[in-house]
Amino acid sequence: QVQLVESGGGSVQAGGSLRLSCAASGYTVSSYCMGWFRQAPGREREWVATIYTGGGITYYADSVKGRFTISQDSAKSTLWLQMSSLAPEDTAMYYCAVNDALSTVGCSRARHESAYRYWGQGTQVTVSS
Numbered sequence: 001q002v003q004l005v006e007s008g009g010g011s012v013q014a015g016g017s018l019r020l021s022c023a024a025s026g027y028t029v030s031s032y033c034m035g036w037f038r039q040a041p042g043r044e045r046e047w048v049a050t051i052y053t054g055g056g057i058t059y060y061a062d063s064v065k066g067r068f069t070i071s072q073d074s075a076k077s078t079l080w081l082q083m084s085s086l087a088p089e090d091t092a093m094y095y096c097a098v099n100d101a102l103s104t105v106g107c108s109r110a111r112h113e114s115a116y117r118y119w120g121q122g123t124q125v126t127v128s129s
Contacts, residue, residue, distance in 0.1 A: 002024070002027060003026050006095065006096050007023070008123060009124045011126040011128065014088060014128065016086050017084045022036075022081075022120055024098065030076075031052065032098055032099065032100040033052055033106065033116075034079050035049065035050040035110060036070060036079075037095045038090075038093065038094045039093050040092040045113045046092075048060070048061055048081070049064065049070040052104050052108070059111075064090075067085045067086075068081060068083050068084070081096075088127050088128065089127075091125060093122040094122060094125050097116035097117075098118045099118075100118075101117070
C-alpha cells in the first residue's frame with residue numbers, strides 16, 4: 001500500500017524559504033504522477049505543482065511559478081517542494097499526493113485533487129508579514 005509522509009513545514013517571515021519533503025513508499029510501478037496541493041482555512045484544496053517521475057516533467061500553478069520548485073530524488077522515494085519568496089498568501093496546509101496509474105499525458109492534466117489516489121497527512125506552512 002502506498003504511504004506518503006510530509007515534513008518540513010513551519011513558520012517563516014515573508015520573503016523566506018522552506019523546503020517540504022514527502023517520503024513515499026509502497027509503489028509497485030516505476031513511473032507515477034506526484035503532486036503538491038495546499039489548503040488554506042475556509043478555502044478549497046488548491047493544486048500547486050506536479051511531477052511525472054518517468055521523465056521528471058514538471059508543471060506549476062501560475063501562483064507559484066518561478067518561486068516554487070518540485071523535484072524528486074534519483075530513487076524516486078522522496079518528493080520535495082522548494083519554496084522561495086514566500087508570501088502570507090502561501091500560508092496553508094501542504095499535502096503531497098500520488099496517482100500511480102496515470103500516463104505522461106494524464107499527469108500533465110492532473111490539476112485537481114480528484115485525479116490523485118493517495119494522500120499524505122499534510123504539513124503546515126505559515127508565512128508572516
